[in-house]
Amino acid sequence: MSRTTTHVIWKTMRARCQNPTASGYADYGSRGITVCEAWDSFEVFLADMGERPPGMSIERIDNSKGYAPENCRWASNSEQCRNRRSTHxxxxxxxxxxxxxxxxxxxxxxxxxxxxxxxxxxxxxxxxxxx
Structure with a gap:
Protein backbone atom coordinates (compact mmCIF):
# COMPACT_ATOMS: atom_id res chain seq x y z
CA MET A 1 0.00 0.00 0.00
CA SER A 2 3.03 2.26 -0.19
CA ARG A 3 1.56 4.42 -2.95
CA THR A 4 -1.94 4.78 -1.57
CA THR A 5 -3.22 8.11 -0.31
CA THR A 6 -3.57 6.66 3.20
CA HIS A 7 0.09 5.64 3.24
CA VAL A 8 1.20 9.05 1.95
CA ILE A 9 -0.85 10.76 4.70
CA TRP A 10 0.75 8.49 7.31
CA LYS A 11 4.28 9.28 6.04
CA THR A 12 3.60 13.01 5.85
CA MET A 13 2.05 13.06 9.34
CA ARG A 14 5.11 11.38 10.82
CA ALA A 15 7.55 13.60 8.90
CA ARG A 16 5.98 16.90 10.02
CA CYS A 17 6.21 15.72 13.63
CA GLN A 18 9.63 14.06 13.56
CA ASN A 19 11.77 15.56 10.78
CA PRO A 20 13.06 19.11 11.36
CA THR A 21 13.63 19.56 7.61
CA ALA A 22 10.07 18.53 6.66
CA SER A 23 7.48 20.99 5.48
CA GLY A 24 5.18 21.80 8.39
CA TYR A 25 7.64 20.80 11.12
CA ALA A 26 7.53 24.32 12.60
CA ASP A 27 3.78 23.95 13.20
CA TYR A 28 3.94 20.38 14.50
CA GLY A 29 7.18 18.81 15.73
CA SER A 30 8.71 22.04 17.01
CA ARG A 31 5.48 22.68 18.99
CA GLY A 32 5.74 19.27 20.63
CA ILE A 33 3.10 17.54 18.49
CA THR A 34 4.00 13.86 18.40
CA VAL A 35 2.80 10.64 16.80
CA CYS A 36 1.99 7.80 19.20
CA GLU A 37 4.60 5.07 19.23
CA ALA A 38 2.16 2.44 17.98
CA TRP A 39 1.72 4.44 14.76
CA ASP A 40 5.38 3.94 13.86
CA SER A 41 3.83 0.92 12.13
CA PHE A 42 1.67 1.70 9.11
CA GLU A 43 -0.26 -1.51 9.69
CA VAL A 44 -1.28 -0.38 13.19
CA PHE A 45 -2.20 3.08 11.88
CA LEU A 46 -4.34 1.49 9.16
CA ALA A 47 -6.03 -0.85 11.64
CA ASP A 48 -6.85 2.11 13.93
CA MET A 49 -7.94 4.66 11.32
CA GLY A 50 -8.99 2.60 8.32
CA GLU A 51 -8.38 3.77 4.78
CA ARG A 52 -8.88 7.45 4.08
CA PRO A 53 -12.43 8.13 2.92
CA PRO A 54 -12.59 10.16 -0.32
CA GLY A 55 -12.19 13.88 0.29
CA MET A 56 -11.03 13.49 3.88
CA SER A 57 -7.72 14.03 5.64
CA ILE A 58 -6.45 13.23 9.10
CA GLU A 59 -7.39 15.67 11.85
CA ARG A 60 -6.44 15.95 15.49
CA ILE A 61 -9.58 16.53 17.53
CA ASP A 62 -7.64 18.47 20.19
CA ASN A 63 -4.96 20.54 18.44
CA SER A 64 -2.85 20.73 21.57
CA LYS A 65 -2.39 16.96 21.61
CA GLY A 66 -0.55 14.61 19.28
CA TYR A 67 -1.58 12.06 16.73
CA ALA A 68 -3.10 9.00 18.45
CA PRO A 69 -6.21 6.89 17.86
CA GLU A 70 -8.22 8.64 20.58
CA ASN A 71 -7.37 12.09 19.20
CA CYS A 72 -7.68 11.56 15.45
CA ARG A 73 -10.41 11.20 12.87
CA TRP A 74 -10.90 11.58 9.14
CA ALA A 75 -12.39 15.02 8.44
CA SER A 76 -13.46 17.12 5.48
CA ASN A 77 -11.79 20.45 4.63
CA SER A 78 -14.72 22.41 6.09
CA GLU A 79 -14.52 20.43 9.35
CA GLN A 80 -10.80 21.07 9.53
CA CYS A 81 -11.23 24.79 8.93
CA ARG A 82 -13.40 24.92 12.05
CA ASN A 83 -10.73 23.12 14.12
CA ARG A 84 -7.72 25.38 13.60
CA ARG A 85 -5.77 27.13 16.33
CA SER A 86 -6.68 30.44 14.68
CA THR A 87 -10.44 29.76 14.68
CA HIS A 88 -12.24 32.31 16.83
Whole structure:
Protein backbone atom coordinates (compact mmCIF):
# COMPACT_ATOMS: atom_id res chain seq x y z
CA MET A 1 0.00 0.00 0.00
CA SER A 2 3.03 2.26 -0.19
CA ARG A 3 1.56 4.42 -2.95
CA THR A 4 -1.94 4.78 -1.57
CA THR A 5 -3.22 8.11 -0.31
CA THR A 6 -3.57 6.66 3.20
CA HIS A 7 0.09 5.64 3.24
CA VAL A 8 1.20 9.05 1.95
CA ILE A 9 -0.85 10.76 4.70
CA TRP A 10 0.75 8.49 7.31
CA LYS A 11 4.28 9.28 6.04
CA THR A 12 3.60 13.01 5.85
CA MET A 13 2.05 13.06 9.34
CA ARG A 14 5.11 11.38 10.82
CA ALA A 15 7.55 13.60 8.90
CA ARG A 16 5.98 16.90 10.02
CA CYS A 17 6.21 15.72 13.63
CA GLN A 18 9.63 14.06 13.56
CA ASN A 19 11.77 15.56 10.78
CA PRO A 20 13.06 19.11 11.36
CA THR A 21 13.63 19.56 7.61
CA ALA A 22 10.07 18.53 6.66
CA SER A 23 7.48 20.99 5.48
CA GLY A 24 5.18 21.80 8.39
CA TYR A 25 7.64 20.80 11.12
CA ALA A 26 7.53 24.32 12.60
CA ASP A 27 3.78 23.95 13.20
CA TYR A 28 3.94 20.38 14.50
CA GLY A 29 7.18 18.81 15.73
CA SER A 30 8.71 22.04 17.01
CA ARG A 31 5.48 22.68 18.99
CA GLY A 32 5.74 19.27 20.63
CA ILE A 33 3.10 17.54 18.49
CA THR A 34 4.00 13.86 18.40
CA VAL A 35 2.80 10.64 16.80
CA CYS A 36 1.99 7.80 19.20
CA GLU A 37 4.60 5.07 19.23
CA ALA A 38 2.16 2.44 17.98
CA TRP A 39 1.72 4.44 14.76
CA ASP A 40 5.38 3.94 13.86
CA SER A 41 3.83 0.92 12.13
CA PHE A 42 1.67 1.70 9.11
CA GLU A 43 -0.26 -1.51 9.69
CA VAL A 44 -1.28 -0.38 13.19
CA PHE A 45 -2.20 3.08 11.88
CA LEU A 46 -4.34 1.49 9.16
CA ALA A 47 -6.03 -0.85 11.64
CA ASP A 48 -6.85 2.11 13.93
CA MET A 49 -7.94 4.66 11.32
CA GLY A 50 -8.99 2.60 8.32
CA GLU A 51 -8.38 3.77 4.78
CA ARG A 52 -8.88 7.45 4.08
CA PRO A 53 -12.43 8.13 2.92
CA PRO A 54 -12.59 10.16 -0.32
CA GLY A 55 -12.19 13.88 0.29
CA MET A 56 -11.03 13.49 3.88
CA SER A 57 -7.72 14.03 5.64
CA ILE A 58 -6.45 13.23 9.10
CA GLU A 59 -7.39 15.67 11.85
CA ARG A 60 -6.44 15.95 15.49
CA ILE A 61 -9.58 16.53 17.53
CA ASP A 62 -7.64 18.47 20.19
CA ASN A 63 -4.96 20.54 18.44
CA SER A 64 -2.85 20.73 21.57
CA LYS A 65 -2.39 16.96 21.61
CA GLY A 66 -0.55 14.61 19.28
CA TYR A 67 -1.58 12.06 16.73
CA ALA A 68 -3.10 9.00 18.45
CA PRO A 69 -6.21 6.89 17.86
CA GLU A 70 -8.22 8.64 20.58
CA ASN A 71 -7.37 12.09 19.20
CA CYS A 72 -7.68 11.56 15.45
CA ARG A 73 -10.41 11.20 12.87
CA TRP A 74 -10.90 11.58 9.14
CA ALA A 75 -12.39 15.02 8.44
CA SER A 76 -13.46 17.12 5.48
CA ASN A 77 -11.79 20.45 4.63
CA SER A 78 -14.72 22.41 6.09
CA GLU A 79 -14.52 20.43 9.35
CA GLN A 80 -10.80 21.07 9.53
CA CYS A 81 -11.23 24.79 8.93
CA ARG A 82 -13.40 24.92 12.05
CA ASN A 83 -10.73 23.12 14.12
CA ARG A 84 -7.72 25.38 13.60
CA ARG A 85 -5.77 27.13 16.33
CA SER A 86 -6.68 30.44 14.68
CA THR A 87 -10.44 29.76 14.68
CA HIS A 88 -12.24 32.31 16.83
CA UNK A 89 -14.80 30.62 19.06
CA UNK A 90 -17.81 32.45 20.46
CA UNK A 91 -19.71 31.41 23.57
CA UNK A 92 -23.33 32.43 23.80
CA UNK A 93 -26.14 30.93 25.85
CA UNK A 94 -23.86 28.21 27.24
CA UNK A 95 -22.88 27.01 23.74
CA UNK A 96 -19.51 27.48 22.04
CA UNK A 97 -19.10 27.49 18.26
CA UNK A 98 -17.03 29.19 15.58
CA UNK A 99 -18.42 32.28 13.88
CA UNK A 100 -19.31 30.37 10.72
CA UNK A 101 -21.45 27.84 12.62
CA UNK A 102 -23.17 30.61 14.60
CA UNK A 103 -23.93 32.43 11.34
CA UNK A 104 -25.48 29.27 9.88
CA UNK A 105 -27.56 28.74 13.02
CA UNK A 106 -28.74 32.37 12.98
CA UNK A 107 -29.49 32.28 9.24
CA UNK A 108 -27.13 35.11 8.31
CA UNK A 109 -23.81 35.39 6.54
CA UNK A 110 -20.62 35.27 8.57
CA UNK A 111 -19.87 38.80 7.36
CA UNK A 112 -23.18 40.11 8.71
CA UNK A 113 -22.59 38.37 12.04
CA UNK A 114 -19.10 39.91 12.24
CA UNK A 115 -20.45 43.40 11.51
CA UNK A 116 -23.16 43.08 14.14
CA UNK A 117 -20.72 41.82 16.77
CA UNK A 118 -18.29 44.67 16.03
CA UNK A 119 -21.10 47.21 16.18
CA UNK A 120 -23.17 45.87 19.11
CA UNK A 121 -21.09 43.30 20.98
CA UNK A 122 -21.86 39.59 21.17
CA UNK A 123 -24.89 39.67 23.48
CA UNK A 124 -26.72 42.46 21.66
CA UNK A 125 -25.83 41.15 18.21
CA UNK A 126 -27.19 37.69 19.02
CA UNK A 127 -30.36 39.16 20.54
CA UNK A 128 -30.94 41.24 17.41
CA UNK A 129 -30.22 38.41 14.99
CA UNK A 130 -32.39 35.86 16.86
CA UNK A 131 -35.51 38.00 16.23
Missing amino acids: LIEYGGKTQCRKDWAIELGVTAQRLNRQIEKLGIENAFELLRK
